[in-house]
């Protein structure tokens with residue numbers, strides 16, 4: 001995904017995500033939310049970013065062997081890349097359907113993995129793309145337009 | 151009360167009693183307190199008047215500015231509006247709702263109107279609103295500290311707040327309308343006084359949120375009224391005819407009372423400001439999306455846990471439940487045509503939008519905010535990360551924010567200061583060792 005226009009990152013942050021750590025799961029999204037609030041971005045932008053990054057982060061926690069959330073903030077956009085090492089997604093179209101999930105039963109019982117993760121991310125993002133290699137990992141690219149200072 | 155001050159706060163500092171101990175700064179949910187020059191200061195834009203600092207201060211240096219009985223003298227006719235939680239303050243098998251109401255009359259009020267009765271109206275109005283609104287989850291707006299918390303820390307959740315007035319505001323209006331009709335009085339001749347469990351309500355009265363017309367004239371803390379009522383209570387005959395509210399309204403005084411009355415298909419009751427903050431954070435990321443209604447109360451145990459109450463909140467809860475058993479369980483309101491009429495006329499609804507008041511923003515200008523953010527990161531990295539509070543800010547992160555905003559300096563950190571002093575001392579020693587050419591080394595001996 002080429003950056004919108006020629007916008008350079010004014011600020012970049014990277015968070016590590018630990019697989020299987022449900023206690024700390026959501027922390028990266030939470031920290032990012034605070035940063036966006038401090039930058040004074042609009043409530044709607046913050047909210048969509050929080051949902052997208054939370055779901056992306058939890059996907060890594062639930063399905064992968066670990067990964068990273070990297071965020072570039074430009075004067076107009078929030079560029080998010082969430083990449084993990086893991087089994088990958090064999091059928092992306094299927095994974096994008098609401099309610100489709102490969103989460104194990106015990107994870108579902110905890111209230112996660114309802115199969116809303118990717119559809120929620122897609123709904124929250126202004127642009128969204130996903131690439132995945134079976135046996136290697138998955139990469140999500142999420143762009144949210146924030147129209148500086150809105 | 152005048153509404154003119156830009157930021158009126160009920161919660162204030164009693165400077166004499168403040169020892170500058172820094173205990174309060176860590177308990178404030180919005181990081182609104184700093185200790186500077188040995189005294190606590192409350193940052194006006196951040197404080198939500200929750201009263202946590204009043205509860206925690208060991209020196210009783212945090213106080214609530216509220217009304218006293220003197221305020222009654224200004225009015226020809228006065229009506230007391232006791233909060234449901236007020237009734238939980240009194241215990242003993244002889245205590246009845248009727249006696250407590252009678253006691254208020256002996257203290258000088260012309261009449262009484264139970265806020266619990268208005269809570270019945272609000273319960274039905276909220277129930278109706280939950281049925282009609284597509285927004286999920288809906289969050290109760292009855293606790294003013296929670297509403298303010300949402301304004302300053304969770305502004306994107308404002309649309310989730312149920313736009314129905316709090317019971318006390320409805321009570322003040324209904325009581326006054328009633329009195330005006332019966333005695334042919336003008337609104338300004340009648341003083342409506344809330345007997346309040348919390349400072350947030352005192353603030354809400356002077357700086358209303360979502361209301362244009364405030365019918366309430368004053369708020370007297372439960373702690374001010376308690377002793378006076380206790381003194382007369384044993385000598386009173388029961389006056390059941392004074393008591394009008396049902397158990398449903400009275401039980402609003404404790405956590406889960408509102409939830410029990412609203413009866414949404416899937417609902418949650420949350421009490422205690424920390425728990426409320428956690429839940430609001432989770433709502434923001436999309437959890438709770440299948441919950442219909444959330445009761446949120448800033449104080450643990452609900453209103454009986456308010457900073458201006460007297461009784462232990464656990465006992466108050468039991469007392470309240472005992473009194474409620476003596477009352478009709480349900481309100482007969484839903485049978486009345488007046489409820490429908492009022493609901494459809496919008497009588498229960500908020501009159502104005504609730505505005506966001508975000509306190510986290512580093513700067514209004516995005517580019518400047520980014521610059522400050524970079525500076526902030528560097529500053530945080532230079533601090534020890536111990537969150538000791540000795541600097542007077544609640545955490546290293548908060549001190550760094552204060553530094554970036556020009557409200558503090560790095561030397562406020564005792565560790566940075568110590569390192570500075572140490573290296574200064576080393577430099578001095580080094581200088582002292584240098585001997586000027588005109589002095590011979592032997593002279594030193």
Ligand code: SF4
Pocket residue numbers: 161177178179180181182183192196197198199200201202203204
């Ligand atoms: S009343 Fe609450 S928000 Fe205000 S300073 Fe005290 S603890 Fe902080």
